Amino acid sequence: MTAVDTPVVIVGAGPVGLLLAIDLGLRGVRCMLVEQKEAPQFLPKMERCNARTMEIFRRMGLAERIRAAGLPAHCPMDVFIVTSVVEPPLLHLPYPSVDEAKRLIAASTDANLPLEPYQLISQYTLEPLLKSVAEALPSVTVAYGTECTGFAESAEAVTVALRRGAVASQVTAAYLVGCDGGASPIRKALGIGLAGDGNLLELRQALYRCDDLYERIPIGKGRHYHVADNRHTMLITQDSTRHFTLHSVVDTDADMVTQFAEVIAMPLPFEMINCAPWRQNLLLADRYGSGGRVFLAGDAVHLVIPTGGLGMNTGCGDAVDLAWKLAATLAGWGGPKLLASYEIERRQIGSRNVAASRFASAGRRKWRSMWRPDITEATPQGAATRAALARVADVEQRKTNEMVGAELGYRYVGSPLIAAEAAEGPEHNFMDYVPTTYPGARLPHVWLKDGTAVQDRVGHDSVYALLRFAGFAGFGGFGGGRDAAALGRAFAGYGAPFRAIDLIDERARDVYGHDLILVRPDLHVVWRGNALPEDCTALAALATGH
């Protein structure tokens, strides 16, 4: 056997690489995270962690830290369509603040809402926070200012070439994960292509500091102000409420100064901190790795238009799917199908989310196509143009803001780790979330009678959990087919950690629809039933990838 220096090398400390390092670190897996930049940069990119990503952060004990660094919890998440932020909006779509959303979640009695609401936090705030978390984990080595210059994969290991300044070095790892962004040198070195539509539109994005704007916007506080113009202009509130980004199709960086002044339409002092072009893409990688010891995650394998916020959020899903499978394989109990299932499970979600982003951005293009030059005129014709655009936007803009089905309702179809059922599973739907325990789905959030959440009862470790509902009228107790011992022995046969969790809660049982639900370490359902299967060994073999 080749001796390895570290079990896992992760290239790229964007949000996806950082999350993967943290998830591995929390599972006690030694890994090295290398990033070519000297430090996280103060550059704008994403700003909304969706509800699923916040559930993931909660499991890692990070949700409240992220909220404390992000947009204050009382700030509304409203979306406006405007001609400027001082004119009456053409359309105002209200969305709850985190405080309001938490109240709705606390009062929920079904499984329709997530355990955590979304959180607006600018990527330039999130990355340093995640970096400090990763650096505090004893099993994680974080090396900024270190570029991966190449790698060589053998049957037993991956040798990764690194360069720090003029100093070249080599690290041998069991696995290499490229979280190296849209230009992914690792994807290119593997000869993996991207399919879809590239270079759909080039915009400029600039970051501004404008201390007084947020408090002074007369039409209401919100997160997005889409300007109904022919330049795709959009103003985005950043987490401090003193910083804003503006996207627009203009000719020069200097035009972005004029554009910001026009949109805010108030004589407020502001500074443009930086400005750069970016391109819209809808692309999916043909493969998610070498098929051996090299994997790809995040923007390296899917590039979406930020419409709908499915870029980083999809990458976070990749990271948590891969982390426990790497941990299980390195611990020796993961079967050969475990790591192979990463591409099967996550590429279908990448494909689905590229489609969701296409759906949402087509909606946005549709209402933007209603723009006419008279839109700002105080004439009957101008009013008619504004009203017609608003009517279309009231349907089409919602596609960007309300894709809860894409965020929460994804499930893994055709995975070798998931027990298929005879009946077809629920349909994938971008806009509606229909809670389900159909195998492959994310375990829906349900409150128990004692005020705890089922998701919290499972915890964040590499353990399979059998949820057993019992102890109320009509239920026969934990005996008979619901005795978990046989399944426990089957998992033990593979050396895989397993625990049964007894939940005495009739309502939760009704919501979940089954007495027994087997979930895996990433909280996706493996199997469900009302009695254990005859062949528990087969179920444990399936769940562990044997």
Ligand SMILES: Cc1cc2nc3c(=O)[nH]c(=O)nc-3n(C[C@H](O)[C@H](O)[C@H](O)COP(=O)(O)OP(=O)(O)OC[C@H]3O[C@@H](n4cnc5c(N)ncnc54)[C@H](O)[C@@H]3O)c2cc1C
């Ligand atoms: C304007 C805009 C708005 C967005 N809004 C949202 C949003 O609201 N929600 C959302 O989910 N997503 C959003 N996104 C998308 C989001 O920013 C990306 O999906 C996210 O950054 C991808 O994270 P990543 O870690 O995969 O890659 P990246 O963030 O690109 O990180 C890759 C890292 O790899 C490093 N790297 C590359 N090559 C090497 C090498 N050879 N050696 C060492 N290091 C290397 C790079 O320096 C980089 O730091 C937005 C994007 C844009 C442009």
